[in-house]
Amino acid sequence: MTRQTDYTNAAQQRLIRLVLLMFGDIVNGYTPGALARDIGCSATVMTRDLDNLRTAGIAEFDETDGRWRLTPRLPQQAVKVYAALGRAETRLAETKAAIHRNNDY
Known part of the structure; x- marks a missing residue:
């Protein structure tokens, strides 16, 4: 019998869900609070995830309206x-x- 290894990583899965969610409104974007609520994580975790997406060039923050959107x-x-x-x-x-x-x- 072969053993199947589970390589699932919760943080990576959350980032994938976040990117897919952000495709829902690429023009207006989302507030971090709304994203955290929809993903089901804390504001601190959302801030870290969004900063990682910004570092990757995938998301950007608009300081004028406080919203994040996909690049x-x-x-x-x-x-x-x-x-x-x-x-x-x-x-x-x-x-x-x-x-x-x-x-x-």
Whole structure:
């Protein structure tokens, strides 16, 4: 019998949940208190998590309204995914067209 190792890390899982939550409003952002409440952690933990996201270039703090929002860094990755899907769709359509043009069956 093989033993399965659980590599789950609570802090890393919380950061992933935080990033996904912040995608909900990339324009206005969120107050740290609202994020802490929605994630279910203390304000101190949220401050640390948000600072780590800032260090990674993923989140930014707007001092004028006291809100945190995602930087363009992650949304730009979503644009790359859509571009790759578009290229794949084009290639698939070209392959299908080539198969239908070749009538040697």
